[in-house]
Amino acid sequence: MAARLVVSRWAAAPVAARAGPLVTCRRWSGAAADTVYDVVVSGGGLVGAAMACALGYDIHFRDKKILLIEAGPKKVLEKLSETYSNRVSSISPGSATLLSSFGAWDHICNMRYRAFRRMQVWDACSEALIMFDKDNLDDMGYIVENDVIMHALTKQLEAVSDRVTVLYRSKAVSYTWPCPFLMADSSPWVQITLGDGSTLQTKLLIGADGHNSGVRQAAGIPNVSWNYDQSAVVATLHLSEATENNVAWQRFLPSGPIALLPLSDTLSSLVWSTSHEHAAELVRMDEEQFVDAVNSAFWSDANHTDFVDSAGSLLQHALALLRPTKVSARQLPPSVARVDAKSRVLFPLGWGHAAEYVRPRVALIGDAAHRVHPLAGQGVNMGFGDISSLAHHLSSAAFNGRDLGSMSHLTGYETERQRHNTALLAATDLLKRLYSTRATPLVLLRTWGLQATNAVSPLKGQIMAFASK
Amino acid sequence: MGAMAGAMLIGSQEPGASSWSPMRVQGPSTWDILHCFLGPQQRAGLEEELPGIEPDGHMGCQRHRQRINQFKYKAGIISHLQKRNWIVIIKDVNQPDWTLQIKPWIFNKYRTIWSRSYGVTFSCLNRIKRPPWMRLYSTSQTTIDSSEVKTFQALAHKWWDEQGVYAPLHSMNDLRVPFIRDNLLKAVDDHQPGKPLSGMKILDVGCGGGLLAEPLGRLGASVIGIDPVDENIKTAHHHKSFDPVLDKRLEYRACSLEEIAEETIETFDAVIASEVVEHVIDLETFIQCCCQVLKPGGSLFITTINKTQLSYALGIVFSEQIAGIVPKGTHTWEKFVSPEKLESILESNVYHFKL
Numbered sequence: 001m002a003a004r005l006v007v008s009r010w011a012a013a014p015v016a017a018r019a020g021p022l023v024t025c026r027r028w029s030g031a032a033a034d035t036v037y038d039v040v041v042s043g044g045g046l047v048g049a050a051m052a053c054a055l056g057y058d059i060h061f062r063d064k065k066i067l068l069i070e071a072g073p074k075k076v077l078e079k080l081s082e083t084y085s086n087r088v089s090s091i092s093p094g095s096a097t098l099l100s101s102f103g104a105w106d107h108i109c110n111m112r113y114r115a116f117r118r119m120q121v122w123d124a125c126s127e128a129l130i131m132f133d134k135d136n137l138d139d140m141g142y143i144v145e146n147d148v149i150m151h152a153l154t155k156q157l158e159a160v161s162d163r164v165t166v167l168y169r170s171k172a173v174s175y176t177w178p179c180p181f182l183m184a185d186s187s188p189w190v191q192i193t194l195g196d197g198s199t200l201q202t203k204l205l206i207g208a209d210g211h212n213s214g215v216r217q218a219a220g221i222p223n224v225s226w227n228y229d230q231s232a233v234v235a236t237l238h239l240s241e242a243t244e245n246n247v248a249w250q251r252f253l254p255s256g257p258i259a260l261l262p263l264s265d266t267l268s269s270l271v272w273s274t275s276h277e278h279a280a281e282l283v284r285m286d287e288e289q290f291v292d293a294v295n296s297a298f299w300s301d302a303n304h305t306d307f308v309d310s311a312g313s314l315l316q317h318a319l320a321l322l323r324p325t326k327v328s329a330r331q332l333p334p335s336v337a338r339v340d341a342k343s344r345v346l347f348p349l350g351w352g353h354a355a356e357y358v359r360p361r362v363a364l365i366g367d368a369a370h371r372v373h374p375l376a377g378q379g380v381n382m383g384f385g386d387i388s389s390l391a392h393h394l395s396s397a398a399f400n401g402r403d404l405g406s407m408s409h410l411t412g413y414e415t416e417r418q419r420h421n422t423a424l425l426a427a428t429d430l431l432k433r434l435y436s437t438r439a440t441p442l443v444l445l446r447t448w449g450l451q452a453t454n455a456v457s458p459l460k461g462q463i464m465a466f467a468s469k
Numbered sequence: 470m471g472a473m474a475g476a477m478l479i480g481s482q483e484p485g486a487s488s489w490s491p492m493r494v495q496g497p498s499t500w501d502i503l504h505c506f507l508g509p510q511q512r513a514g515l516e517e518e519l520p521g522i523e524p525d526g527h528m529g530c531q532r533h534r535q536r537i538n539q540f541k542y543k544a545g546i547i548s549h550l551q552k553r554n555w556i557v558i559i560k561d562v563n564q565p566d567w568t569l570q571i572k573p574w575i576f577n578k579y580r581t582i583w584s585r586s587y588g589v590t591f592s593c594l595n596r597i598k599r600p601p602w603m604r605l606y607s608t609s610q611t612t613i614d615s616s617e618v619k620t621f622q623a624l625a626h627k628w629w630d631e632q633g634v635y636a637p638l639h640s641m642n643d644l645r646v647p648f649i650r651d652n653l654l655k656a657v658d659d660h661q662p663g664k665p666l667s668g669m670k671i672l673d674v675g676c677g678g679g680l681l682a683e684p685l686g687r688l689g690a691s692v693i694g695i696d697p698v699d700e701n702i703k704t705a706h707h708h709k710s711f712d713p714v715l716d717k718r719l720e721y722r723a724c725s726l727e728e729i730a731e732e733t734i735e736t737f738d739a740v741i742a743s744e745v746v747e748h749v750i751d752l753e754t755f756i757q758c759c760c761q762v763l764k765p766g767g768s769l770f771i772t773t774i775n776k777t778q779l780s781y782a783l784g785i786v787f788s789e790q791i792a793g794i795v796p797k798g799t800h801t802w803e804k805f806v807s808p809e810k811l812e813s814i815l816e817s818n819v820y821h822f823k824l
Contacts, residue, residue, distance in 0.1 A: 400642070400684065401683070401688040402646075402687075407631070
């Protein structure tokens with residue numbers, strides 16, 4: 001009976017545009033049964049843990065109860081291992097600011113990270129290249145292992161354990177959404193059932209559970225997504241000789257981009273996106289062959305065609321006439337000597353964007369809201385950007401005494417982030433498709449485009465600023 | 470009726486006295502007196518019943534029994550009194566004027582009602598339970614407007630629909646809560662982050678469904694919300710019952726300001742009358758009661774719509790009639806209060822205040 005009542009009123013509700021799946025509203029059986037949390041973050045990865053930290057350290061959340069639910073075990077890193085982990089992230093300056101706002105960046109600095117000052121991106125099918133750097137060679141970004149970030153976040157969470165409770169090895173199994181209006185006996189909070197059968201209630205549920213987000217599916221939020229026909233291979237590489245190693249290299253091959261990210265003077269991390277078959281082959285082949293494949297991917301000119309080369313140099317001369325300043329010659333990345341044993345892993349790539357980031361009492365952040373190709377190194381940075389925006393909105397809402405699950409400030413977060421993320425997602429998808437082909441017209445187009453962009457410094461500055469947020 | 474003008478009756482009663490004092494009505498004839506009762510009256514007539522023969526035998530009663538019988542009139546405010554108020558009209562044959570005596574026989578609620586009708590002032594006197602040092606105020610019923618109560622009763626269950634009829638009040642919270650919070654924080658030196666208003670006691674007059682009380686409760690204050698409409702209090706109570714933290718900090722009562730004023734003198738750090746003063750009848754009394762319950766140094770917050778041409782155009786014509794943002798009949802422009810009027814009332818009642 002309660003379900004039918006819900007159906008009839010759903011039709012009349014003015015928020016019918018966001019009508020989700022019809023579930024019976026839970027009968028309120030009194031506060032003694034469940035604790036009512038103010039915020040529950042579902043998913044304890046990089047983005048989820050950082051969200052819990054950001055709220056835990058927020059001054060207006062001192063009186064609130066926050067819970068973080070993580071399906072995996074607690075990762076304790078007593079001692080930093082000698083070998084570097086093969087999963088690394090490129091952290092933009094904006095993300096570094098967020099991490100330092102709750103003290104995690106200090107832990108990272110005490111462990112290890114690598115700053116890079118220049119980024120060279122060039123094409124395999126022509127001589128065109130683009131070089132990004134800041135005017136006074138400031139740090140453009142940081143390469144940090146995911147384990148190191150996770151350890152720093154865990155340490156910070158432990159420091160605020162009076163406000164933030166973390167449940168490890170717990171998975172949320174089902175969610176019950178509140179009715180959009182106050183019915184006689186129904187609870188206005190979101191109810192979460194965990195794997196061990198216990199239930200809890202929350203005023204705001206934040207979904208940070210990755211690109212197969214359970215929160216997003218349970219809320220019925222439509223998601224536009226597709227799988228790329230590419231997988232990424234990651235590995236830790238030893239360079240032939242120690243260099244200053246503060247440059248990030250990326251080359252667009254027709255099969256996919258290959259990137260070399262600095263980890264230390266002698267070590268770099270590889271991210272090579274290529275077709276599924278080639279990726280499987282790369283992981284399977286022995287180390288010598290793998291190293292040769294990497295070196296030739298960076299150095300070989302096999303894909304050049306004379307036509308495109310001459311067209312490219314034509315534009316290059318024209319630009320040199322207009323701006324006879326520096327003409328950046330193509331620099332070659334360091335050569336690779338060997339690869340760390342057992343550090344080769346592959347994972348599939350895809351693109352995804354949730355149609356809505358928020359619903360009443362629900363918000364999505366990180367990969368649950370958007371999933372992107374690693375060619376721009378923006379995946380986790382977009383997630384951290386979501387955290388800054390949402391934490392800012394929630395903080396001012398808490399200081400105004402507002403109900404945390406109220407749509408008024410959640411839609412503010414959604415608007416702000418959708419504007420930023422949509423542009424970046426569209427741009428990375430466009431780049432990926434543009435550079436996946438060998439067809440001459442497109443190669444010509446992208447060659448000239450890249451050279452022109454490289455020549456216009458303000459434009460490059462804008463791109464860097466957008467990506468650093 | 471002009472002859473009636475200037476006939477002043479004094480009705481002052483020592484508290485504790487159980488009897489009534491006779492009043493003199495100066496007028497030419499009984500008929501005129503009764504006529505003035507019959508005519509359209511501003512406040513109240515008097516409900517009358519005829520006594521039997523009084524032991525002390527007032528002739529007037531007997532003689533004019535029929536006359537009085539013929540003219541029934543209803544009491545507005547007195548209906549809340551016990552019904553058996555005897556009215557005796559005495560004509561002293563030696564004296565040219567009439568004496569109107571009202572004998573309350575059975576009563577358990579006492580109040581004073583002043584009523585003016587065509588220049589004739591008479592008062593039903595009752596025993597009033599109040600401390601002697603207080604001036605005689607008109608008590609309950611005179612600041613609450615019953616027509617307003619009816620309007621809000623109909624909308625009592627819609628308070629918490631953020632896109633419904635009360636959407637403007639919900640969005641006004643974005644202005645009201647920071648305003649109140651910042652001003653209250655100025656008065657204290659240090660406060661706990663996370664619960665900036667903790668330790669403060671706030672009275673929310675006309676709290677409705679608790680729209681303003683809940684944000685203040687979340688900021689740490691203990692709030693008592695009062696509203697004359699029972700259904701509003703029920704809605705507010707129901708809404709806060711789901712949140713264990715708010716349940717403890719908020720308290721709602723269905724009563725009027727005057728009723729709570731007597732118990733809670735000088736107990737509140739802040740009194741908030743937000744979007745209320747344009748719905749009350751007696752603004753002076755209202756403000757006086759508000760000031761009564763405030764601690765010395767406490768703050769009184771009043772938000773209301775200004776009485777200007779623009780407020781008529783936007784607040785009544787556009788909002789109610791054209792766009793339907795606010796239900797029709799919620800506001801009457803005549804009852805809007807301008808800041809100057811508020812200031813003058815405050816000046817006359819409170820001897821020291823800072824705006």
